[in-house]
Amino acid sequence: MYKEKVARLLSLCLCLGILFIVDLLVGSVYISFSDIWGAISGSKSNEIVNRILFDIRFPxxxxxxxxxxxxxxSGLKMQTLFRNPLAGPSVLGITAGASLGVASVMLLMGGVLGNVSVAALGMSMSWVIVIAGVLGAMAVMSVILLVSTKVNDNIALLVIGIMMGNLTIAFVSIWQYFSAPEQIQDYLMWTFGSVGGVTSFQLWVLAFNVLVGLVFSFLLAKPLNMFLLGERYAQSMGLEIGKSRIGIILVSSLLAGTITGFCGPIGFVGVAVPHLARVWMKTSDHKLLIPSCVLIGVSIMLLCDVISQLPGTNATLPINAVTALIGSPIVIWVILKSKNLKRSI
Incomplete structure (x- = not known):
């Protein structure tokens, strides 16, 4: 059994490696595999290839x-915590909070006055948008954390999170109604999602936040396994429910809020991938599900990025549209296949 699990994880690693190389190969400018290998190994130097590869495609x-x-x-932890198979990173309004933060920049500071203010701070507009997105997610997260200390029922907390998301979306909609058309257009472009707008320095910040979140997620594997058997069982085993819930929400907010701030709202990945991981690994043990979710999630996003490039053309699709096209059928397939969806968590 152990060898089978290891073999399944290794097969995911192989799939990830292949898709990563394919993603580097695909683009508006043709670059061969030998060119990529030469640039990486240093055996074949080409300034144009190096710039395209290391400044655009690799980041x-x-x-x-x-x-x-x-x-x-993040989606795996939300589904386990709330015992809801359709829960995802946006379930607590975290993504909506990040959207509100970005909207406050694009719709309030998108004009000439706003650009002057941003320049006075010595910051680029992209950094302001990222910071606003993370702060928006943290603001909603802070409210949820405060509520979680007063509410002991996960279902009630889930409903409150959904309502928080609806409230923030309502604020953004009202803001859009009173904004100029060009400001609305900029915001709508952000909502499509993109993985190509992150600079090299921003990538270091993004990677640090995500890696910290993933490390803490691994540390939460044992509490998450206890939650699978119910809160009463977990409590009887000595687990502090309140602190564990806060930890799970905090780490999920860090992961989802950071990605939303840097890349825009990317849907369906957080909902679909945990189900694929359970089906592939044939287990509910989070010590195996978390690494498999990482590997499958990376592979799915690389595949979506390849598809969004529309190989053979110079056009690029919004990444959010591609993730929806792939994620939605997966969720429908899982629902149809499972006789009792709730038991699959």
Whole structure:
């Protein structure tokens, strides 16, 4: 049994490696595998290839991988905590909170006055948008954490999170109604999602946040396994429910909020990948599900990035549209296949 699990994880690693290389190969400019190998090994120097590879395609592929890993693990924890098979990173309004933060920048500071203010701070607009997105997610997260200390029922907390998300979306909609058309257009472009707008320095910040979130997620594997058997059982085993719930929400918020701030709202990955991981690994043990979610999430996002490039053309699809096209059928398939969806968690 142990060898089988290891073999399944290794097969996911192989799939990830292949998709990563394919993602580097695909783009508006043709680059052969030998050119990529020459650039990486240093045996074949070509300034144009190096710039395209290391300044554009490699950061984009790494960003896609980090987004897939973060959203998938965040979705897995939300589904376990709330015992809801359709829960995802946006279930607590975290994504909506990040959207509110970004909207406050694009719709309030998108004009000439706002650009002057941003320049006065010595910051680029992209950094302001990222910071606003993370702060928006943290603001909603803080409210949820405060509520979680007063509410002991996970279902009630789930409903409150959904209502928080609806409230923030309502604020954004009202804001859009009173905003100029060009400001609305910029915000709508952000909502499509993108993994190609992260600079090299921003990538380090993104990678640090995601890696910290993933490390803490692994540390939460044991409490998550206890939650599978019910809160009463977990409590009888000595688990502090309140602190564990806060820890899970905090780490999920860090992962989902960071990705939303840097890449925009990317849907369906966090909902679909945990189900794929359970089906592939044939287990509910989070010590195996978390690494498998990371590997499958990275692979799915790399595949979505390849598809979004529309190989053979110069056009690029919004990444959010591609994740929906792939994620929605997966969720429908899982629901149809499972006789009792709730028991699959």
């Amino acid at each position: 984009k592929a790494v960003t896609a991988g980090l987004a897939g890993a973060a959203l998938s693990v």
